[in-house]
Structures are given as structure tokens and as C-alpha cells.
Amino acid sequence: MAGNEADSPVPPRFRAKQSHVAAPPSPPSCAEGSGVEVVPGGAFEANSPAPPAPPFPKKKERAGAAAPQAIALPRKQVSVERAASRLIQAGFLVGLVAVWYLASTRWGVNRLLLPNPLAVYDNLLDILRSGEFIDDLETTLEELAAAFALSATGGITLGYLISRSPYWIAVFEPLFAAIYSIPIILFLPLFVLFFGLGPASKIALGAAISFFPIVINTIAGFGHVDRLFVMAARSMGASDYHLFRHVLLPAASPVILTGLRMGFTTALLSIIGSETLASLAGLGHRIVHLAEAMEMARMFAYIVFVIAIAVTLNTIVSRLEARGKRD
Amino acid sequence: MATSEAAIKVRDVFHRFGAEGEQRFVRALADTSLDVAEGELLCLIGPSGCGKSTLLNIIGGLMTPSSGDVEVRGQPVRGPLPRDIAFVFQENSLFPWNTVLENIELGMTFQGVSKSERAARAAEVLAAVGLKEFAHHYPAQLSGGMRQRAALARALSLKTPILLMDEPFGALDEQTRMILGEDLSVLLAQSRKTIVFVTHSLGEAVFLADRVAVFSARPGSIKQVIAVDEPHPRRPEFATSAKFTALRNQLYRLLHDEIRKAVQQSSAADTARAGTERA
Numbered sequence: 320m321a322g323n324e325a326d327s328p329v330p331p332r333f334r335a336k337q338s339h340v341a342a343p344p345s346p347p348s349c350a351e352g353s354g355v356e357v358v359p360g361g362a363f364e365a366n367s368p369a370p371p372a373p374p375f376p377k378k379k380e381r382a383g384a385a386a387p388q389a390i391a392l393p394r395k396q397v398s399v400e401r402a403a404s405r406l407i408q409a410g411f412l413v414g415l416v417a418v419w420y421l422a423s424t425r426w427g428v429n430r431l432l433l434p435n436p437l438a439v440y441d442n443l444l445d446i447l448r449s450g451e452f453i454d455d456l457e458t459t460l461e462e463l464a465a466a467f468a469l470s471a472t473g474g475i476t477l478g479y480l481i482s483r484s485p486y487w488i489a490v491f492e493p494l495f496a497a498i499y500s501i502p503i504i505l506f507l508p509l510f511v512l513f514f515g516l517g518p519a520s521k522i523a524l525g526a527a528i529s530f531f532p533i534v535i536n537t538i539a540g541f542g543h544v545d546r547l548f549v550m551a552a553r554s555m556g557a558s559d560y561h562l563f564r565h566v567l568l569p570a571a572s573p574v575i576l577t578g579l580r581m582g583f584t585t586a587l588l589s590i591i592g593s594e595t596l597a598s599l600a601g602l603g604h605r606i607v608h609l610a611e612a613m614e615m616a617r618m619f620a621y622i623v624f625v626i627a628i629a630v631t632l633n634t635i636v637s638r639l640e641a642r643g644k645r646d
Numbered sequence: 647m648a649t650s651e652a653a654i655k656v657r658d659v660f661h662r663f664g665a666e667g668e669q670r671f672v673r674a675l676a677d678t679s680l681d682v683a684e685g686e687l688l689c690l691i692g693p694s695g696c697g698k699s700t701l702l703n704i705i706g707g708l709m710t711p712s713s714g715d716v717e718v719r720g721q722p723v724r725g726p727l728p729r730d731i732a733f734v735f736q737e738n739s740l741f742p743w744n745t746v747l748e749n750i751e752l753g754m755t756f757q758g759v760s761k762s763e764r765a766a767r768a769a770e771v772l773a774a775v776g777l778k779e780f781a782h783h784y785p786a787q788l789s790g791g792m793r794q795r796a797a798l799a800r801a802l803s804l805k806t807p808i809l810l811m812d813e814p815f816g817a818l819d820e821q822t823r824m825i826l827g828e829d830l831s832v833l834l835a836q837s838r839k840t841i842v843f844v845t846h847s848l849g850e851a852v853f854l855a856d857r858v859a860v861f862s863a864r865p866g867s868i869k870q871v872i873a874v875d876e877p878h879p880r881r882p883e884f885a886t887s888a889k890f891t892a893l894r895n896q897l898y899r900l901l902h903d904e905i906r907k908a909v910q911q912s913s914a915a916d917t918a919r920a921g922t923e924r925a
Contacts, residue, residue: 550708551739555753555804556728565752569743 434616442620452624458601459590462518466525466586471579474530478537478575488542492535499531504589511597521598525590529582536578540571576640583636587629602628653808653840654682654705659714660865661700673865674700675711680859680868684807687834687841687878689851691897692861693908698844699812701866705842706731706810718808728757731808732801737817740785740797747772747781750800757804771799774833791822798830802837809834811843815850827853828882835878848901852893853885860900863907870900 416436422428423435446452481487507524514520544567552566594603602625609618659678664671674697682688690698703709705716707726716723718730732753733739740749747768754764772778775795785793794814801809815823827850834841845851851858855874862869874893876884884890 545738547735547739548741550703551733551735551741552756553726554706554708554728554731554733555756555800556726557756561756565755566741569741 431613431615434619438616439619439623442617443623446617446620446624452602452605452621455600455602455605456628458518459594459603462521462525462590462601463587465518465522466590467529467583469522469526470528470530470533470582470586473526474533474578474582475537475575478534479541481534482538482541485542488538492538492542495531495535495538499535503528504592507593507596510593516597516599518600521590521593521601524593525586528589529586532581532585533575533578536574536581537571540574540578541567544570573644576643580636580640584633587632591625591629651684652681653684653686653719654680654842655715655717656680656701656705657715657717659701659704659711659716661697661704661709661711661714662865675704676865676867678714678867682840682842684840685838686856687843687854689855689858690842690844690861691846691848691851691858691901692866693863693901693905694846695908695912696861696864696904697866698861702810702812702842702844706733708733728804728806730806731810732804732806734794734797734801734809734811734814736813737790737794738785740793740800742785745782745784746777746788746796746799749785749796750803753800753804767803767805768799771803774802775799775829789822790818791826794818794826802833807840809839809841811841813844813846816846823847823850828880830854832879848894848897849885851897852890853880858893858897860897861904863904864911869904872896872900 419433420436423430423433481491504524506527507520510520510524510527514523548566548570549562552562557565591601591603594601595607596603598604602621606618606621606625609615609621657679659675660673661675662671662673678697678701680688680701690701692698700709704711705718705723707718707723718727721727740746741752744752750768750771751764754767759767768781769778772781775798777792777795777799780788780792780796785796788796798814815826818826831854843851843854845854852874856878858872858874860869860872861867872893876889
């Protein structure tokens with residue numbers, strides 16, 4: 320408070336002094352040079368200052384005035400730019416596959432290290448057709464769902480409770496941030512000892528890793544709501560429920576949704592990663608198993624499959640996040 | 647002015663932030679007493695950090711004073727009084743995730759106003775502040791002046807007898823501020839609300855107020871109260887009258903020494919802070 324008011328005494332004093340010296344018809348600061356007649360009743364309409372820019376829909380077209388309209392660039396330009404960047408992205412991937420193809424066919428890279436992409440493609444079709452992936456996919460997705468459910472519930476609940484007190488925020492925010500920065504996957508052996516080689520250890524590890532981005536963002540979301548919003552709501556008679564539902568939640572939800580997306584991604588990565596290190600089933604397990612059997616083409620096919628699954632899931636989650644932020 | 651019964655009574659209010667010896671310890675208000683009559687517009691003016699806003703928040707029940715009593719319409723203040731008092735804050739107190747209309751209706755929702763009544767009152771206040779066409783805009787799509795009109799509309803929709811305004815036009819440019827001041831005078835002359843208005847603009851205080859309470863530097867207390875004997879709604883010509891200038895100059899003389907003191911205080915505080923940081 321002191322900070323933002325520190326320099327404000329100067330302007331009024333300065334203005335006042337001017338009028339002091341210039342005596343009678345001094346321009347008063349409040350209604351300087353105003354020749355505007357105020358008509359009782361029509362109060363504000365008569366002389367309201369023009370809005371800064373008129374991209375706002377006027378009168379009849381105001382209907383569903385949505386935020387994006389105001390800042391939209393010409394539509395055509397945007398879509399052309401977007402198409403161009405998509406083209407470059409696709410070109411990059413095609414280039415990568417082309418290099419891969421040349422490396423395995425022309426440049427004599429050992430087939431055991433790098434299989435022919437066409438063989439990988441055949442294997443992928445075979446995997447999809449036979450449906451042999453279903454058990455492993457199920458295992459991995461179940462682990463992911465359980466881990467994410469645990470970390471989301473735990474992270475949001477704990478984050479909300481911590482955010483209620485500035486003291487607890489000061490204690491836990493740096494602590495969680497510090498833990499978030501260490502690679503928890505190093506503790507995988509410990510998780511396996513505690514929970515066994517089955518899904519339980521993957522669920523525990525995935526939940527532990529994804530807990531941190533979720534709890535940190537929840538604390539940040541709920542803990543740093545502008546005090547003015549809370550005061551305004553209280554002054555209008557908001558109950559605790561009203562305050563939570565209409566102020567805290569909408570203020571915090573964009574940050575929390577980001578935390579959930581990050582948590583989901585890290586859970587997926589750590590679960591598939593840990594499956595490759597110590598497991599009995601799951602997509603990661605399958606990939607390592609094939610590598611040990613030297614079935615490189617099939618292993619690569621599974622990798623492609625996992626990438627497709629991961630991209631799909633992340634796209635869905637990002638869409639949900641964007642949608643949640645819009646509402 | 648104290649002929650009608652006081653709507654707000656402030657008695658011997660002291661307020662401090664933090665505990666003695668702490669770095670953030672500040673004596674914000676010392677021995678402040680004040681009556682605001684029913685239907686009166688009182689301006690609080692004073693140097694920065696003198697506790698004007700603190701006093702406003704104490705009257706509105708958003709802060710509890712360290713000692714002293716506040717009564718609003720005969721009742722001691724123990725917390726927010728949403729049925730008696732509405733606030734207009736300095737800026738950006740509209741919820742950015744809601745449209746103007748939703749912002750206005752939300753305050754009434756908090757108070758359990760029925761849906762049809764909410765819609766009717768919202769339409770009425772939006773028309774009164776001239777924002778009818780911007781009901782479905784988000785605050786970020788409005789200019790600063792329009793946002794403050796919307797905040798005023800939200801406060802008016804609650805139909806409280808008292809309005810507390812904390813530098814509502816403080817962040818606006820001089821011209822917008824002047825127009826809003828004129829419009830406010832018209833609007834409030836019709837409503838006959840009791841209003842306490844915090845400002846640091848001398849001209850704004852003289853133009854709007856029935857009485858102006860001048861604060862001393864920190865710890866703030868009321869140094870003098872000046873009456874502006876001029877009927878509402880105030881005409882723009884009032885701002886160019888000799889009476890206006892005389893009152894404004896009187897305010898300026900009263901404030902000048904206090905502003906000096908406040909500036910010295912804040913530079914002394916800066917030096918002290920720099921000293922402790924070095925140590």
C-alpha cells in the first residue's frame with residue numbers, strides 16, 4: 320500500500336500550487352474546462368467518454384459478445400500462418416522418417432540397431448490386427464487412471480487446505496517446489512520393494528511424481544487470489560460457499576487445470592518409464608521384452624503405438640484444459 | 647450539517663498494523679472521530695498513507711479497528727453489513743471471469759435477491775450508468791472509466807442506504823474523472839444516499855462533497871472538516887466559481903504541511919529500511 324501511494328502526494332500539490340499562483344480563473348482539477356451540461360435523469364448517457372477503441376459490438380449485434388472477438392486478427396491471415404506452421408511440422412517428421420529409411424537401407428546401419436521402417440509398419444499393422452496389445456494397454460491405462468486419480472484428489476485437497484493459511488503456504492510451497500525438482504524415479508527400486516513388481520508400484524510412483532505439479536499449482540491458484548476480489552465479495556455479503564464457488568474457484572481454476580495437465584503428462588511418462596525398468600506387464604514392459612528378444616522391428620512398432628497413445632491422451636487432456644479455462 | 651441523525655458514527659478509532667517493534671508496524675489511525683449525516687456526501691482527503699482507506703474499510707466492517715467504536719445506523723459494526731453498505735473500490739474489483747451483467751447480478755445473488763428481481767435491478771442500474779450496451783462484455787474489454795461505472799452499477803444494484811467509495815476514480819485520467827464526477831453528482835442527488843468518498847484530488851473533493859474531512863499525516867486523524875455549502879447536483883459552472891477556488895485553496899493550505907510531513911515520513915522509512923537491510 321505504502322509503495323503504490325509513495326509518489327502520489329506530488330501531483331495534487333503541484334496542481335494546487337499552479338492554481339494558487341494563477342489566481343481567479345484557475346482551472347479546477349475536477350471539472351477542468353468542461354462546458355458539458357449535465358442533464359438530471361440522463362446522467363451518464365449524455366456525456367460518457369468514448370470507449371478507447373470501438374471493436375466492441377454495438378447495440379444490436381452485441382448478443383453473444385465473446386472475448387476473442389475483440390482481439391482477433393483478420394481470419395484469413397491467421398489460418399494461413401497456422402497452415403504454414405503445420406506444414407513445417409509435418410515436413411520435419413517426414414524428413415526424420417526419410418533419414419531413418421535411408422539409414423537402414425542405403426547407409427548400412429545394422430538392422431539389429433535400426434530396422435527398416437517398412438518392416439516396422441508391417442509389424443504395427445500386425446499388432447493392431449491381432450489385438451495382442453490389448454492386455455498391455457489395459458494394464459498401463461489402469462495404472463495411469465489410478466495414479467492420476469490419487470494424485471489429483473490428494474494434490475487438490477492438500478493444496479486447497481495449505482492455501483488457506485499464508486503460514487502454511489510459506490512452509491510448503493518451497494518444500495514441494497524443491498521435491499518437484501528431484502527425479503523421484505530414482506526411488507523406483509524402493510517402490511518395487513514396497514509394492515512389488517506389479518501395477519501397485521507403478522501406481523504409487525506415478526501418483527507420487529504427478530502429485531507435485533498438481534499440489535504446487537493448486538496452492539498457487541487458491542493461495543494468490545487477489546485480496547480485493549475477496550474483500551469485494553465479502554462486502555457484498557458472500558458466504559463461505561459463495562466465496563469459494565464464485566471467487567476462489569474461478570480465480571484458481573486456470574492454474575489448477577494447468578497443474579492437472581502437467582500431472583497427467585508426468586504420470587504417463589513415469590508409468591511407462593518405470594514399466595521398462597521393473598515390471599510384469601504393460602506397454603513399457605512389452606517394449607523391453609521385445610528388445611531383449613532382439614525383435615527390433617516389432618519393438619519399434621510398439622514404440623510408435625505408445626507414441627500414438629501418448630499423443631492422443633495428451634491432446635485430449637489439453638483440449639479439456641482449454642475448455643475448462645474457457646468456461 | 648449534523649441536524650439530521652448520523653448514519654455513521656466513528657468514535658475514538660485507533661488502528662495499527664503489525665506489533666510494536668516489527669518492521670511492518672504502522673500506526674495508521676490515531677484518535678479519529680467522525681459523524682456522517684444521513685444523506686450527506688463526505689469526502690476524506692489527506693496525504694498518502696494517512697489511513698483514509700483504512701478508515702473506510704473499518705466503517706464498512708472489512709477491518710476491525712485496534713480500538714474505538716463504529717456505529718452504522720445505530721448498530722455497532724462487527725463485520726460486513728451488505729444490506730446497509732456497498733463499496734466501490736479503487737479499481738479492478740470486478741471479477742474478470744464474469745461479464746458486466748454477471749458481475750452486477752452476483753452481488754445480488756450473494757444477498758438472496760430473486761432471479762427476476764436481479765434482472766430488473768441490473769437493467770435499471772446499467773441504464774443509470776450508461777452501460778446498457780456493454781452488459782455482455784468482460785471487464786477486460788472495457789476502458790478504465792467504463793469499468794468504474796460498472797463497479798458503481800454493481801454497488802447501486804444492492805440498494806444500500808450507504809455507499810463507501812475508495813478513490814473510485816483514482817486510476818483514471820483527469821478528463822474521464824471530471825465527467826464521472828459530474829455524472830456521479832447527478833446520480834447521487836437523485837438517490838439521496840449517504841456517501842463517504844476517499845480521494846486525493848482537491849478539486850474532486852470540493853466538487854462532490856457536502857463536507858470535506860482533512861486528514862493529518864500518519865498516524866492519521868481528522869485535522870479539520872470544511873463544509874461546502876452548495877446544492878446537488880453540482881453544475882460544471884460550480885467548478886469555475888470563485889467559491890470553488892476559495893475552498894480548494896483553503897483545502898490546499900490545510901493539506902500542504904501534512905503532505906510535507908508524509909513525504910518526509912516515507913523517505914525516513916526508506917532510509918531506515920535501507921539501513922536494516924545493510925546491517
